[in-house]
Amino acid sequence: MPPAPADPLGRWITIDGDSGIVRYVGPVAGSSGSWLGVEWKDSGRGKHSGAKDGKQYFTCKSTNPKCASFIRSVDRIDWGQSLIEAARSRYIVNMTEISAHLPQTIDGRRGKIEAVGFEKVATEQSDLSSLEVLGLDSLKVYGVDDVAETRALLKNVRTLLLARNFFTEWRQIQDVLLALPNVDELDISANHFQSPMFADAESSDLNVSTLRVDTSPGLTWSDVCGIASRLHAQSLSFGWSGLSLLQSASLDLLEELSLEYNHISDILPLAHLPRLRSLNLRGNVEFVKFPAIQPSMFPCLESLNLGYTGVSSWSSIDNIAQLPVRTLYLGYTPLGESNSSRAMAIGRLANITKLDGTLISAEERTEMERYYLILSLQGEGFPRLQELIAKHGAPRKPAVIEAKIKSRLVSVTIQVFRGHVVSETTKSLLKSMLIRQLNPIVTRLAKSRDFQLFVNTSADDTWVPLDSDTRSLSFYGVENDGAVIRAVL
Structure with missing residues (x-):
C-alpha cells in the first residue's frame, strides 16, 4: 500500500473492503496519538456521526447516526494512486515478461502462420507520450503528484477518462487539467464529489469542450454548472444522479446537454441558453409536458430526446412545433404507444426530418400527413389542417376513410x-x-x-x-x- 499522504483530510480511502472519506485528522480525547475520522460510504458501517463522549469532532453528510468512526492511520489503508502511476500500470508492459508469452505462430485457415510484430505493437502502446486517449477508469486515481513529470509523459492526451476513481474535490480535477492542458474531453463520472464543489477553490483558465459528470448524486445542478462554466464546456452530461430541480445558470457556450434518467419535471430554467442545440431528457418519467414557448426560448434547439419520459399530451408536441427542432425522440412515452403516433407527430411538425431514429422520407411525410388529415375527422385539436388541406386536398368521406384504414x-x-x-x-x-x-x-x-x-x-x-x-x-x-x-x- 502507498504511504499515507501528508494531508489526508478530504481524501477517499478503502480499508478491509470498506470505503469512505477522511473528514477529521487529529487527537481524540482519552486516546493517544492522531486519529482519522472517516465517514463511510456504507452509512451503517460506523459507530457514531462524528461525535464522541459529547464532543463533535467533525460533521458528516449522511443523517445516519452510525455513519462514521475513528481509525488509526495503518498500513492496510489504500490511499489510491497518482494519475501517472495509474497510467504506467495500465499502459507500460514489461517486455521481458511479455516476450515469454507472445505467440510464435498463429493458427490460420491453411496452417500455422509466423507471428511477427507483436513486440513492436506492445512497445508502441507503452509509449505514454503518444497516447491521445487515456482511459483510467476504476484505477483508484486521486490526482497528480508531479505536474512536470505528468505533463512531459502525457503531453498529447486529448481524451481523459477518470470515472469511478478516488476524486473528492474540484482542486484535484483542476490539478489534473493544469498538468494536461490539451485535454478536450473529460469524464469524471461516478467519483465521490460532494456539494458544495467550490469551497475555497480558485478559478483557473481551463478549457474542456466535452464534460461528463454522470452518476454523481452528491452534486447539485449548481455544482455541475459551475464545473462546466469553469471549463468553458460546450457539451455536458449529468445523468443518473437523482437531479430533480434545475435553476438558471450562466452556460452561454453550452450546445449539448444530456440529463438522462433523473427526476426532472420542469425545463424552463434551460430555455434561455443561447446556443443549446441538443437536449436529452430520456428517462425522466416525471417530465410530462413540454412548456409553452415564448419569444427567445430555446432559440437554437434542433435535437430533442423525450424517450421514456411521461409526455402524454399532443399539446406538448404543438409547443415543440414553434422551435427549430429537426430531430425528435418520442419512443416509450404515452404518446408513442399508439399506432397513429408517428402520423400525429409528423402531421404536427412540419420541420422535423428524423423521428425516433428514422429519417422521414418525402414519401413517408406525404403518407403520414394524409393519414393525419384522416385522423383529424375524429375530433378537435389538430393544428396545421388548413395548410395540409391546401397541400393534399380535403380528407375523404368517412366511408372511404374507414375502408382505407381497414386496408392498412x-x-x-x-x-x-x-x-x-x-x-x-x-x-x-x-x-x-x-x-x-x-x-x-x-x-x-x-x-x-x-x-x-x-x-x-x-x-x-x-x-x-x-x-x-x-x-x-x-x-x-x-x-x-x-x-x-x-x-x-
Missing part, C-alpha cells in the same frame, strides 16, 4: 412465451408499423423488455426473427390477417 390494418395474434406458460391476444396493427413501434405493445403484454420476437405468416412451423427495428411488419410478410407474432422471454 391486419389482425395479428401476439403470443407471449414465459417458460412453458403461454398467453396470447389479438390486435389490429398497421402493416407499415415498424418493429420498434411494436416493441412497446409487446412490452406491456409481456411486462418485460427482455424478449425476442418472431413471426409466422404461413401454415407451417416457420418462424422468422423480427431482428430489425427499422423494418415494417409488411417487410416480414405480415400482409393479411392470421399472422402470429411470438415473444420469447
Whole structure:
C-alpha cells in the first residue's frame, strides 16, 4: 500500500473492503496519538456521526447516526494512486515478461502462420507520450503528484477518462487539467464529489469542450454548472444522479446537454441558453409536458430526446412545433404507444426530418400527413389542417376513410412465451408499423423488455426473427390477417 499522504483530510480511502472519506485528522480525547475520522460510504458501517463522549469532532453528510468512526492511520489503508502511476500500470508492459508469452505462430485457415510484430505493437502502446486517449477508469486515481513529470509523459492526451476513481474535490480535477492542458474531453463520472464543489477553490483558465459528470448524486445542478462554466464546456452530461430541480445558470457556450434518467419535471430554467442545440431528457418519467414557448426560448434547439419520459399530451408536441427542432425522440412515452403516433407527430411538425431514429422520407411525410388529415375527422385539436388541406386536398368521406384504414390494418395474434406458460391476444396493427413501434405493445403484454420476437405468416412451423427495428411488419410478410407474432422471454 502507498504511504499515507501528508494531508489526508478530504481524501477517499478503502480499508478491509470498506470505503469512505477522511473528514477529521487529529487527537481524540482519552486516546493517544492522531486519529482519522472517516465517514463511510456504507452509512451503517460506523459507530457514531462524528461525535464522541459529547464532543463533535467533525460533521458528516449522511443523517445516519452510525455513519462514521475513528481509525488509526495503518498500513492496510489504500490511499489510491497518482494519475501517472495509474497510467504506467495500465499502459507500460514489461517486455521481458511479455516476450515469454507472445505467440510464435498463429493458427490460420491453411496452417500455422509466423507471428511477427507483436513486440513492436506492445512497445508502441507503452509509449505514454503518444497516447491521445487515456482511459483510467476504476484505477483508484486521486490526482497528480508531479505536474512536470505528468505533463512531459502525457503531453498529447486529448481524451481523459477518470470515472469511478478516488476524486473528492474540484482542486484535484483542476490539478489534473493544469498538468494536461490539451485535454478536450473529460469524464469524471461516478467519483465521490460532494456539494458544495467550490469551497475555497480558485478559478483557473481551463478549457474542456466535452464534460461528463454522470452518476454523481452528491452534486447539485449548481455544482455541475459551475464545473462546466469553469471549463468553458460546450457539451455536458449529468445523468443518473437523482437531479430533480434545475435553476438558471450562466452556460452561454453550452450546445449539448444530456440529463438522462433523473427526476426532472420542469425545463424552463434551460430555455434561455443561447446556443443549446441538443437536449436529452430520456428517462425522466416525471417530465410530462413540454412548456409553452415564448419569444427567445430555446432559440437554437434542433435535437430533442423525450424517450421514456411521461409526455402524454399532443399539446406538448404543438409547443415543440414553434422551435427549430429537426430531430425528435418520442419512443416509450404515452404518446408513442399508439399506432397513429408517428402520423400525429409528423402531421404536427412540419420541420422535423428524423423521428425516433428514422429519417422521414418525402414519401413517408406525404403518407403520414394524409393519414393525419384522416385522423383529424375524429375530433378537435389538430393544428396545421388548413395548410395540409391546401397541400393534399380535403380528407375523404368517412366511408372511404374507414375502408382505407381497414386496408392498412391486419389482425395479428401476439403470443407471449414465459417458460412453458403461454398467453396470447389479438390486435389490429398497421402493416407499415415498424418493429420498434411494436416493441412497446409487446412490452406491456409481456411486462418485460427482455424478449425476442418472431413471426409466422404461413401454415407451417416457420418462424422468422423480427431482428430489425427499422423494418415494417409488411417487410416480414405480415400482409393479411392470421399472422402470429411470438415473444420469447
